Amino acid sequence: MRLVRRPRRCLPRGGRRVPDLLDRPQGDPQGSRPGLDGGRLPLPRPAHVAPERGHQRPHGPGRVARQRHGPEGGGRRGHRHAGPRGQPSARPRAVGCRPRSPRHHGGGHVAPRRRRLTHLRALAATLRPVTHRVRFAPSPTGYLHVGSARTALFNWLHARSTGGTFVLRIEDTDAERNRPELTEALLAELEWLGLDWDEAPYYQSEHRDRHREVVEDLLARGLAYLCDADDEEVDGTTLSDGLAARFRMPEGRTVVFDDVVRGEVSFDTSDLEDFVIWRSNGSPMFLLANAVDDADMGITHAIRGEDLLSGVPKVLLLLDAMGAPHPTYAHLPLLVNESRQKLSKRRDDVAVGDFRERGYLPEAMVNYLALLGWGPPDDVEVRPVSEIVDLFRIEDVNKAAAFFDLRKLEHVNATHLRGLAKPDFIERAGPWLAEAPWAPERFDADVFDRMVDLVQEKLRTLGDVVRFVDFLFLDDPVDDPESWQKVMVDGPVAAEMLDGAAGALADCPWEVEAVKEAVFTVGEGLGLKLGKAQAPVRVAVTGRTVGPPLFETMAECMERSEVLRRIDVARARL
Structure with missing residues (x-):
């Protein structure tokens, strides 16, 4: 079967050619496709093409009327686009058409070329702009990988930025590797990221009869x-x-397509093998199921990872054999680690669920993933998701490999954390506080409320919350051997500093500046700057060398007696 590509004539600017009119096999009846018995079956209308109002010659609204001027009907003819109730309406400007000649053909005769233009303009007037339809089609054989999450996000962003439709399709045809609990986990992670789907979720295994057909x-x-x-x-x-089926690769052809990200890509069929489309166990192969489902669901844009690029020529040949239109492809750049190696589930930290459990915010994760291959035109990287939707264009994605930088992810997350309103922060920290090591009755919500003002600016993730406040709700501070060794054993004059601080803090006003001045004065007498002077006091009170602001914590969130007790316990240990 030879496909004849007919010239594009007079379609509206930005419009889409109707495949069953302009791209059908030579000699085929218009709007039909090969049937299973060798006959012709009507082509299914893609879901993304608006239905026409009948196939009869246009009349009424949308009709191009020919009128004569003057009582004798002579002179120059005028044309207008009749709108509702006979009022003129806007007509789409045609692409590639020269202005109509005012020359009179005589006798009311319309030249053949003009008749074609009139018909195509009327047809174009019945079409509405194409709705972009994209899909995320994961296989439930593992947990959601950050690379797959980035693919889902870019599809979602394209749909939201163009007013399109985001379809979720679970490609579960590999029954031996599929696990239902992985499907549930995958859906949960997408919901956590806020990537809501418009149609769904479809399960590929439910379409097996169609694949077999x-x-x-x-x-x-x-x-x-x-x-x-x-x-x-x-x-x-x-x-x-027991029998498989292979697609017969045509010889001597070059398959060419334009990729939004990578430009023109071509493959010579002599370099491609006859590929399996049906397994011997009675299930379809990925490429076959993918091509059929994309065609049947009217997918207009296939946005996916670069690792799937080599399969495109086979999919296009299948679509041609089915008489289905080609989607627009955009293959996203690979994600690599700091060694510039492709991210690996076995070697790298890549499971979205793990980041969720460690306390990363979903909006921060989405923000960072959006930067992997795309950048905002104003170079402001940390911003709300709504702004990313407004700025995102799939054409702006670059093809260079993107480095998945954990430190940059932490920075983005910390910035979003600092931007949370205090009630929102406290609510989001709840799950981590509920699993904290202290007894529930020792937790003081008022104290924690005051501590939020001190620690929110310092946290990298919500998982850090407990480490920054646990000493307030435990009987004794956490014993951190590394901190004790560094400050109390290896540090200078730790015992003298604790002795002096205990005496100074027993009598000073219990206010932030007074507490700070008392510790500074003791340290100054020992030849220590404030940073070195406060270190033994910090370890004695909190158990760690790193934590919330020390003097604000002691004066605003702790009783003087408890601070002095802990200093005495640490001094006795020395």
């Missing part, structure tokens, strides 16, 4: 063949247990 049609038309376990071709066209 297409394979049987390809076999019947000689475009595919059966093969046995030794990959030897077997006579016949009927699918049966």
